[in-house]
Amino acid sequence: MPKPILRIENLHKKFRDTEVLKGLSLTVYEGEVVVIIGPSGTGKSTLLRCINRLTEPDSGDIYLEEQKIEPGKSNFSQIRQQIGMVFQDFNLFNHLTAVQNVAIGPIKVKKMDKKKAYDLAMKELERVGMAEKAGNYPAELSGGQKQRVAIARALAMDPKIMLFDEPTSALDPELIGEVLEVMKDLANAGMTMMVVSHEMGFAREAADRIVFLEDGVVAEEGSPEKIFNNPERERTREFISKIARLNSGGDDRGLNNK
Amino acid sequence: MGINFAANKVLASIPYLLGGVWITLQITVLALALSTVLGLLLSLLRVYGKGIFHRFSLIYSRLMRSLPLLVILFMLYFLGSEIIDIPAYWAIVLALAFHSAAYQSEIFRGAIQSISKGQMEAALALGMSKYQGIFSVILPQALRRAIPYWANEATIVLKDSSLAYALGVTELMRRGEYVSARTSQPMLTYIIVGLIYLILTYAFTKSMNRIEYKVRIPGLER
């Protein structure tokens, strides 16, 4: 039986009058890659942001391994460090070079020795194929390169799980492949991942489980095989075919060119 | 002949005027140091502070920006003579500092708010505290953006330091008045005084441009 890394129980979140999450429960196991799909406005991003408390949920509990995630508790920062997050619009620190972006977390948060932190940062940049651009500022990088640095930044904290919030949706089509490639490598290396994305090619190839979110709860989940080819619910089928049409042919961009 | 003689007397007073420059610069630098610290603090209270802290910063800024510097100056001066002893020199330093801090707090606030929200979120997601996020991520970017606006405000402080004249502090302007009275050459004297101020503001603006250029980072231009 695989070990649960992240356990979400009965999560509720309201914005003004709209209830976005309506008692959502989900468990992610060690080494698992979970891809979350669903119509816009169903709380996919909110779910991720509630996990590391960038958004405060109204009720419900979230556990990282056996520790409950609670802001205000003394170990909150430590828990947050163990949850890597990759944002849709990268959010690289604009005043820092690529290598500084990756090193700042270990230096400031883990109080790591600077030399060690930069060595680590270079290693992580190499891992995402960005070592040559280590000295460049974010403004000098393409969107795809920025996102790869952002992934390295999260990896440098040695997280137990990585959250990806639509990591490719702000990218020009020709730059999506390089980011998905890095994510696939991570998945193959056994990283536990939760990915909000409509990149069907990635989902098909890398996901262990697809979670279809609708109306603030998990409407259907299962292997990619089942969700794509044999969904139980009509709504899921409709949604999948809509996405497939939107992606038309481009659904495995960059993945079949190696 | 008489005029030439008087004009020579004005020119002979230039070293005396330059002595006033030294005091003008002292007042300006002290006032700027104080107002920058205070202005930054107020801007942080305004953006990140809650409840009473936020309100205090807001009211301070509104109030100070609607009081003429001279009113603040005389208040401090008389407060000094009535309660605690503030010499005229410190009255002008403090008045400039309190007044400019309000404008600087708006400059810094604007710069902080121009940094996208995602920057702080990314810092928090790495496990940084809000405090670390402000000092390691937000301020290094916001302060760079604020430089040209801060530099402009600093030249205003330099120029406003001439109001110390009203309290009889012997900075450049007051010395100019003495020279003008002694030589009966106000036109020439005040032209020279004006030129000295012009050189000071010009030199300051140029050096701030250099600093702005030196610390620039691609993507963080104004």
Added chain:
Amino acid sequence: MMEHIEYFIYIWPDLFKGLIVSLQLSVGALLLGLAIGLPMALMRTYGRGLVKTLAVMYIELIRGTPMIVQLFLIYYGLPDMGILLDRLPAAIIALGINSSAYQAEYFRGAILSIDEGQGLAAQALGMTKQQAIVNIILPQALRLVLPPWSNEVIYMVKYTSVAFLIAVPELMARGKMLISKTFKPLETLFWVGVIYVIVLSIIAKIVDMVERKLAIPGFQMSREDY
């Protein structure tokens, strides 16, 4: 408490006279500043050679020196050249010249922020450059200039207090006179300050209303920004 109110009632007539002078100074200076500032902005933006150089020199000279130096040059300096001015006109001229340089820069900033395509489109319609400036660029720029211009209004009302240094009987000067009469400096200054704060908030409200009235969609420029 009562005695403070009584004191205020006692000094109010004098302060009110001062306030009227302050407002006269402000209006005079702002109008003069507008009359000089707008042509200076056009000269600096569209002028060539000597015209441009003169405008640049004028603007930078004024902006690089303290207002009090300009005031003293005009009030104490000009008589050297046979030009004698009364206190009030001297103050209005000095404040107006000072304001003109800042207003010129606000206008220039607004003109420069108008998309180049606007002028090109006007010329493509067959307008001359002058026609394009007057009919297309300026109407847009004048709206854009409102927020910084309202800041200038508030600045100017505050800075009229400098006229006290040549004994123009404006609000600040009235306050000082009362202080030497009543020996109540802090109380007097407190009420002077209160009047400035109230008058400036009323002016700010009025300017806000004017701005909103003249607003065109897609043409907002926030005054709070910087």
